[in-house]
Amino acid sequence: MPGVLVYVEQVDGEIAAVTRELLGKGKELAAALGGPLSAVVVGSGVGALAEKAAVYGADTVYTVDDPRLSPYTTDGHVAAAKVAVAATQPALILAGASFQMRDFGAALAADLDAGLVVDAIDLKAEGGAVTAVRPSHGGNVINTYAFAAGRPVVALVRKQSFPEAQPGAAGSVQALALGGAEIRTTVTSVAPKTGAVNLTDAAIIVTGGRGLGDKDNYYRLIPPLAEALGGAYGASRAIVDAGWVPYEHQVGQTGKTVSPKLYVACGVSGAIQHLAGMRTSRNIVAINKDPDAPIFRVATFGLVGDVNEVLPLLTQELKARLSR
C-alpha cells in the first residue's frame, strides 16, 4: 500500500512537536497517495509513548522496542526503521530535520536507495507522485523536487512547516522486532549542553550584533530583553567570531537556521549570511541606528535608533505591558 510512515522523534521522553506536525500533514498525504498513515516509535521502553502517539491520526503506530535502541545510534535506528519500512512499504517516509534526524534520514535513504529531501518546507502528493519544496543557498533559492518512480522518498521536514495534528480517536499499536542489528558505535555518555539554548525551537528570538559595541553591552541588553519577551537569545557571526558569545547562539548560514514567530534583530546590519538564517521568521523587528542597514529590507517593523538607548526602554516597556 503506497502510504506514509512517520518516524516519531522523542524529546526528553515525549513526542516532539515536529512529529505531531508530520502526523497532521502525513494524514493528508497518505489520503492523496491512497494508502494508510503509519508511525514508528523506536527505542527502549517506548510502549507508553506509542500509546500517546496513536491519538494523532496514524492508522497504526508500530513500535520497535529493544534495549539496544537506547541511546540513539545510526546503525540501531536505521535498522529499526527498515523493519517498519518492510512492514508498511511506504511511498513516503517523514521525519524532522534536527541534526539527529539528518544523521538518521540520510543514512536510511542511502540504504533504501530512496529519493531524499532534507529541510523540506512543503510536500505534495498528486497522481501517486510526491513533490517537495526546500530552500537552499541561504534561502535565496526555493527548489521544487520530483522523485524517481518506484523508489520510496525520505523527506526530512523543517519544524513549524505544518500545523500540529489534533488528538482524536486512537489508532492501533503493533510491536515489531528489531531482529539482528550490528551496532558498531558505542555511546558512552549523553550530557545536556550547559546553558544550551534550543534556538531552532524558540518562538521568540532576540539577536544582538556588532552595533551593540562590546560584549558587556550584549549581556547587559540582550538576555534581559529576551527574558522580558519569554524568548531565547542569539548572536550574529561577527560577535561570535569576536568571542563575545558562544557559537551555539549563532544565527545564520554557518550557525542555526531559525523560523520563530518573532525575531528581534538588535544592532545587526543584516549581512546576507545572517539573513539566510532568519529570513523565514514570521515577524521581524529590526533596531539599528543605520537607516540603510539591509536588515530593514526584511523587517516587519523597523526602528531607527541607538540600541544602547532603545533596548533598555523596550525591555522596561515590555515588562510593564506584559506584567513580567
Added chain:
Amino acid sequence: MHIVVCMKQVPRDNSVKINPDLSINADGIEKIINLFDEYAIEEGIIWNEKHGGKLTVLSMGTDEWVEQMRRALAMGATDSLLLKDPAFATLDTIAAAKVVAAAIRKLGDVDLILTGRNSTDDESGAFAPALARVLGWPQLTYVGKVIDVNPGNKTITAERHLETVVETVTAPLPAVVSVIKDINNPRYPSLLKIKKVAKVEPPVWTAADLGVTGITSAVTITQRVPPPPRPSGEMIDGPDAAAKVKKLVDKLLENQII
C-alpha cells in the same frame, strides 16, 4: 594512517542567479572552500601531524575546484584527488556519495574520512551519512571534538554536538566523520607553501576510471525560483526613542505577535 577530507567549492555568498536550465549561476561571485570543510581539513592536518601517513583532499567538481584544492595543500594536506566527469554534474547527494565511495575503494587504504557538517550552498548535511552507508562504514556526524584517533586499536572517539546534548561516541575505523564549526581554528596557509603548491595539478579520476557509469539520481529539480518577497515592512517613527518604543510595543500587541 590515511585520512581523506572531502571538500567542496562553494560561492562565498549565496546571492546566486538561476540559469534557465535550473542550474545555479554563481559567475562573478568569489569561490571558497566550503566553510565547514575548512574545519575538516584542519582536523585532518592535526591527526596527520600526530600519526603521520597521508592526508588526501578529495573533491568532485571541475577544473575550477583546483584552486581551492591547492589552498588545502598549502594548509597542510599531503595529496589531492579530483573526481571530474560531465556525468557527475547533476548527481543528487546519494548518487554523488556512490561516486566518492568508488574513489575511496579505489584508494584502498583509507582509515578515516572527514568532511564538513554540510555545504553552505546546498545545506542538506546528507553527504557524510550517505557516504558512510554506501561504504558500509560507521558514521559520526556533527562532531565538535575528536577526543582520540587510535590507529593501533583502529578506533575513533569523538563528541557529537547536537542541538541540546553532547554525545561521546566511539566507533571502529574506518569511519566517516562530519565536523561542526567549533571543533578547531583552521590555520592560514603560509606564503611559502602557497608558492610551493601553486602549480600542483591533482590527479583526475573520471567515471570510467571509477567504474561508475550509469549511476542515476532519484531526485530531479523541476523548479527553482527566488523566495517570494516579504511584504514591505513599516518603519516606526516618533519624536524620541521612548515614543518609538511605545509605538513598537503597541504594534506587536495589536498584531498579536506577543
